[in-house]
Amino acid sequence: MNQIAALHKAQTLDSRLDSMRTRLTDIEARLSQNRALQEAEAALAQASAVHHDLQARQVALEDERGALEEEGDEVEARLYSGTVHNPRELTEMQEKLAELRQRHARLEEPLLEVLTALEDSLAAVQQAEVTLESVHREVAITNAGLVVERDDLRAGIVPLEREVQQARSDLLPDTLAQYDKLRRAPGGVAVALLTEDESCRFCGVELTMQQVRQIRMGQVTACPTCGRLIVTI
Numbered sequence: 001m002n003q004i005a006a007l008h009k010a011q012t013l014d015s016r017l018d019s020m021r022t023r024l025t026d027i028e029a030r031l032s033q034n035r036a037l038q039e040a041e042a043a044l045a046q047a048s049a050v051h052h053d054l055q056a057r058q059v060a061l062e063d064e065r066g067a068l069e070e071e072g073d074e075v076e077a078r079l080y081s082g083t084v085h086n087p088r089e090l091t092e093m094q095e096k097l098a099e100l101r102q103r104h105a106r107l108e109e110p111l112l113e114v115l116t117a118l119e120d121s122l123a124a125v126q127q128a129e130v131t132l133e134s135v136h137r138e139v140a141i142t143n144a145g146l147v148v149e150r151d152d153l154r155a156g157i158v159p160l161e162r163e164v165q166q167a168r169s170d171l172l173p174d175t176l177a178q179y180d181k182l183r184r185a186p187g188g189v190a191v192a193l194l195t196e197d198e199s200c201r202f203c204g205v206e207l208t209m210q211q212v213r214q215i216r217m218g219q220v221t222a223c224p225t226c227g228r229l230i231v232t233i
């Protein structure tokens with residue numbers, strides 16, 4: 001494909017995509033900057049954090065109780081195994097077992113407290129989710145115009161991205177590399193039109209007759225001043 005035409009097409013599509021993305025980011029920011037929405041999101045985050053802390057506490061308590069129970073079972077098994085005959089050792093084991101069972105029992109109340117608190121915290125998370133959802137709906141109603149525009153942009157960007165890919169595939173590797181390098185500069189403009197008076201539309205410098213001839217013959221030519229690739233239509 002004619003590289004000049006392909007460059008022009010790629011830049012046209014990319015510029016359109018750039019402006020759509022910029023507008024989309026702007027709309028998304030405006031929609032999310034809503035005060036009530038931020039408050040509802042913060043409330044949900046806080047409720048979730050409390051709930052997660054309690055879950056961690058539950059796991060820690062259950063692990064601790066499990067370990068105590070296991071250790072107690074081991075001592076008990078040995079105590080009644082008939083292999084230990086020394087009365088002093090037996091007494092020590094009995095004391096140890098009693099201590100382990102007591103420690104196990106003492107953890108029951110805190111665990112029950114955590115379980116009760118977990119029910120409350122889960123309810124709080126669910127309530128915060130409901131609130132956030134309703135605020136989302138309110139924001140959507142209040143900003144109906146922006147929401148429609150956002151959805152249109154999202155829907156429009158997808159096929160445009162495919163078109164850009166198609167246009168890029170028409171560019172030769174060297175041209176594409178040049179194009180991408182220039183696109184990375186602020187503004188993202190890689191391509192400039194040749195004006196009627198044979199100047200670069202981007203920087204205004206006048207091109208030589210030889211450069212203009214090259215461009216008209218379809219040869220990729222960079223502006224000697226700003227470096228943009230010059231195209232004609």
Ligand SMILES: [Zn+2]
Binds near residue numbers: 203
């Ligand atoms: Zn220029």
